[in-house]
Amino acid sequence: MIGPAHIRATLTGIAIAALAVAGGISTASAQTVKIGLINSYSGFLAQAGDQMQKGIDLYVKEHEKDLPPGVKIEIIKRDDAAAPEVGKRVAQELITRDHVQLLVGVVGSPIAAAVAPLTQEAKVPLVITNAAGAAIPRISPYLVRVSFTLWQQAYPLGQWAAKQNWKTAYTAVSDFIPGHDAEGAFTKGWSDAGLKMLGAVRFPTTNPDFAPFVQRIKDAKPDVAFIWPPAGEQATSVLKAVRDLGLRQAGINIVSTQDLVPDEELPNMGDVAVGLVTAGTYSSAADRPANKAFLAAWNKEYAGKAIPDFLSVDGWDGMSAVFDLIKQTKGKFTGDEAIKFLTNWKTANSPRGPISVDPATRDIVQNVYMRKAEMKDGKLANVEFDTIPNVKDPWKEQNPPK
Amino acid sequence: MGDLLSAAISIAFHGLALAMVLYLISVGLSVTMGLMGFVNLAHGAFAMAGGYGLTTLMGRLHLPFGLALVGAIVIVVLASFVLERLLYRRLYGGDELDQVLMTMGLIFMTVGAATYFWGPVAQPIHPPDLISGQIHLGSRDFPAYRSFLILCGVVLVTGLWLGLERTRFGAQVRAAVDNLRMAQSIGINTSRLFALTFALGSGLAALGGALGADFLPIVPGYALGNLVYFLIVVAVGGLGSIRGPFVAALLIGTADTAFKYIAPELGAFFIYALTMAILLWRPRGLFGHA
Numbered sequence: 001m002i003g004p005a006h007i008r009a010t011l012t013g014i015a016i017a018a019l020a021v022a023g024g025i026s027t028a029s030a031q032t033v034k035i036g037l038i039n040s041y042s043g044f045l046a047q048a049g050d051q052m053q054k055g056i057d058l059y060v061k062e063h064e065k066d067l068p069p070g071v072k073i074e075i076i077k078r079d080d081a082a083a084p085e086v087g088k089r090v091a092q093e094l095i096t097r098d099h100v101q102l103l104v105g106v107v108g109s110p111i112a113a114a115v116a117p118l119t120q121e122a123k124v125p126l127v128i129t130n131a132a133g134a135a136i137p138r139i140s141p142y143l144v145r146v147s148f149t150l151w152q153q154a155y156p157l158g159q160w161a162a163k164q165n166w167k168t169a170y171t172a173v174s175d176f177i178p179g180h181d182a183e184g185a186f187t188k189g190w191s192d193a194g195l196k197m198l199g200a201v202r203f204p205t206t207n208p209d210f211a212p213f214v215q216r217i218k219d220a221k222p223d224v225a226f227i228w229p230p231a232g233e234q235a236t237s238v239l240k241a242v243r244d245l246g247l248r249q250a251g252i253n254i255v256s257t258q259d260l261v262p263d264e265e266l267p268n269m270g271d272v273a274v275g276l277v278t279a280g281t282y283s284s285a286a287d288r289p290a291n292k293a294f295l296a297a298w299n300k301e302y303a304g305k306a307i308p309d310f311l312s313v314d315g316w317d318g319m320s321a322v323f324d325l326i327k328q329t330k331g332k333f334t335g336d337e338a339i340k341f342l343t344n345w346k347t348a349n350s351p352r353g354p355i356s357v358d359p360a361t362r363d364i365v366q367n368v369y370m371r372k373a374e375m376k377d378g379k380l381a382n383v384e385f386d387t388i389p390n391v392k393d394p395w396k397e398q399n400p401p402k
Numbered sequence: 403m404g405d406l407l408s409a410a411i412s413i414a415f416h417g418l419a420l421a422m423v424l425y426l427i428s429v430g431l432s433v434t435m436g437l438m439g440f441v442n443l444a445h446g447a448f449a450m451a452g453g454y455g456l457t458t459l460m461g462r463l464h465l466p467f468g469l470a471l472v473g474a475i476v477i478v479v480l481a482s483f484v485l486e487r488l489l490y491r492r493l494y495g496g497d498e499l500d501q502v503l504m505t506m507g508l509i510f511m512t513v514g515a516a517t518y519f520w521g522p523v524a525q526p527i528h529p530p531d532l533i534s535g536q537i538h539l540g541s542r543d544f545p546a547y548r549s550f551l552i553l554c555g556v557v558l559v560t561g562l563w564l565g566l567e568r569t570r571f572g573a574q575v576r577a578a579v580d581n582l583r584m585a586q587s588i589g590i591n592t593s594r595l596f597a598l599t600f601a602l603g604s605g606l607a608a609l610g611g612a613l614g615a616d617f618l619p620i621v622p623g624y625a626l627g628n629l630v631y632f633l634i635v636v637a638v639g640g641l642g643s644i645r646g647p648f649v650a651a652l653l654i655g656t657a658d659t660a661f662k663y664i665a666p667e668l669g670a671f672f673i674y675a676l677t678m679a680i681l682l683w684r685p686r687g688l689f690g691h692a
Binding site: 050 | 405409412413416419420423513517521522523524526536543545547548616617618619621622623627628631659660662663666667669670
């Protein structure tokens with residue numbers, strides 16, 4: 001079909017290509033590195049977006065002085081409103097109008113999937129600092145992820161649960177990409193041990209009351225329930241329903257990834273969260289020196305206003321990779337040079353512990369921690385009790401590219 | 403069989419609690435839309451303001467729950483007087499599209515303002531010990547706060563019905579709605595009357611938003627995110643009625659909960675299917691005037 005939309009798409013493609021060439025020339029003399037930041041400042045992911053933004057801002061503030069002499073960084077922020085079509089539009093504007101050399105950010109997986117093809121067309125890399133859908137880096141060779149995948153956490157969690165003398169399991173997840181990933185990963189880890197699933201339920205992404213779904217779990221009487229909502233207001237609402245229906249008093253163990261008990265919400269969650277076991281990549285209660293340093297910087301800036309969580313640290317680490325790239329190249333790089341550097345990026349000093357990008361998949365390799373919510377220094381915290389070192393995304397290992 | 407009965411009781415109870423939250427917030431919208439003929443889409447913003455008022459007064463000023471609740475309602479009512487004089491009044495009896503545009507604009511302003519002052523994180527709410535925890539009834543436990551919500555809903559519907567059907571104020575409002583010029587000519591001060599009615603609607607919204615904060619989290623996008631629920635309750639119940647939204651909230655709250663329980667894959671759509679079916683059958687809602 002050839003219509004106005006088709007013609008417009010072609011023109012846009014030409015425009016992007018032309019500007020990418022122009023951008024390549026202009027970087028040769030530019031001393032200001034332009035970075036496009038795509039984040040959810042509004043919409044249902046706004047809370048997560050704010051946590052991520054704080055981590056990004058903090059890294060820039062702390063490390064701007066470390067940039068090579070004469071090199072400046074300009075971050076252009078755009079709101080994707082937690083909607084894929086908006087995310088795609090702002091990415092296009094950042095590339096064609098603002099001529100950014102690099103894109104950073106993206107909270108939601110559907111948004112990352114919408115932005116991904118543009119990065120390939122324009123050869124502008126995107127450093128993903130949250131969006132966790134396992135398959136996303138395969139969409140475009142210009143994507144690098146420094147956050148995590150749900151498989152990375154939920155699969156080892158399923159294996160851990162299978163060793164706890166529990167016989168039956170049930171899953172309840174939010175009905176969108178990461179929820180499906182979490183469900184599949186936990187189920188695989190659990191079922192590989194020959195154990196039984198009693199059922200699975202998916203709840204809508206916008207939902208006022210979780211009581212009916214929690215009641216289903218209660219009726220099924222599993223030994224363990226894996227519950228996955230996106231971090232934020234939904235996590236709090238789910239746990240309220242768990243409390244109101246007395247799920248844990250009924251003898252049902254609840255496990256999840258870090259999304260159910262984000263560090264900033266945990267102190268408000270109260271008794272219902274005490275003792276919850278989760279798999280995660282970051283806890284603000286961790287004792288690593290790099291985390292202590294991160295927390296010191298954080299508290300200087302946000303003490304009393306915010307508590308960092310995994311999103312903040314993912315944002316922090318994303319900027320750490322970007323800064324390393326700028327230092328290495330003195331701010332002069334093409335998209336291909338940037339992606340080559342980022343694909344081999346690693347640091348021993350993330351607040352999460354040692355992390356690296358796997359050159360084969362462009363996805364992150366990191367420790368996964370088993371944590372339990374308990375009192376630490378008078379506050380409820382996710383206290384790490386076991387470490388699974390250097391976990392690659394299990395989904396990509398089990399589903400090699402065709 | 404015992405398990406089945408137990409699950410049925412649980413679903414009925416939680417459905418009822420959801421229904422009461424929907425009613426507490428929506429009845430105010432029914433009052434302004436039905437009695438004053440004003441399409442106030444920003445109604446949820448008043449509910450959100452009530453929620454922020456409650457959590458802020460409790461969290462930052464450490465007021466007790468009851469006092470903070472009253473304080474939040476008073477603040478919202480006072481603010482609504484100002485807004486009514488400055489903004490809403492200009493559009494009384496005007497084009498509905500103008501009303502919709504203005505109130506949608508108000509919603510977007512509240513989203514920005516709430517993000518600026520409170521940030522995007524949901525506000526924590528801590529009900530007093532008396533109404534948190536569980537109530538033992540027979541061999542079962544019921545969550546105390548949800549029981550408290552149900553009680554509030556019942557008290558409110560009775561009070562409102564008596565207030566609007568049995569008092570002089572209620573009679574004046576109904577007269578002004580039916581025939582504005584006649585009401586004016588027999589000496590009713592309709593300007594004052596509408597200001598009071600609008601304040602009543604806003605106060606009810608604040609009450610609902612504050613009490614329902616444990617259910618519908620207080621976040622900047624509140625007015626937009628929950629708008630569809632409020633509109634459904636009002637549309638199904640019928641404009642201008644006090645009983646209508648009550649019956650509609652009961653129907654939608656319990657049916658929504660039950661269907662999400664029975665068929666979770668389809669449960670999220672059921673509420674919309676039910677709304678369409680009812681509106682096809684009775685376009686003016688269950689208790690709407692022809």
